[in-house]
Amino acid sequence: MDHSPLLCHRCGTELHPGSGDFYVVRIEAFADPSPPVIEEADPDPDPRRELDRLAEQLSTLSPQEAMDQVYRRLTIYLCVACYRPWIENPAGA
Numbered sequence: 151m152d153h154s155p156l157l158c159h160r161c162g163t164e165l166h167p168g169s170g171d172f173y174v175v176r177i178e179a180f181a182d183p184s185p186p187v188i189e190e191a192d193p194d195p196d197p198r199r200e201l202d203r204l205a206e207q208l209s210t211l212s213p214q215e216a217m218d219q220v221y222r223r224l225t226i227y228l229c230v231a232c233y234r235p236w237i238e239n240p241a242g243a
């Protein structure tokens with residue numbers, strides 16, 4: 151059995167499953183999913199060079215890192231005291 155305590159992601163207080171003293175927050179983040187904007191101003195586009203450049207950029211990343219750049223999903227746990235102010239201002243602005 152897993153006896154490691156569940157801790158609030160923000161303040162580290164111990165959470166007690168079944169007692170309703172915390173919230174589970176699921177975050178899904180996508181990179182801009184719209185198609186790339188084509189620059190019409192370029193009089194002499196060189197798609198091959200552009201592809202080479204992109205391939206070179208991607209080859210420096212591991213597959214996991216490349217994936218992390220476009221999609222992240224994480225789950226955090228927040229105690230009620232942390233959750234209430236956080237949900238009103240999740241971006242922290």
Ligand SMILES: [Zn+2]
Pocket residue numbers: 158159160161162163228229230231232233
């Ligand atoms: Zn907390």
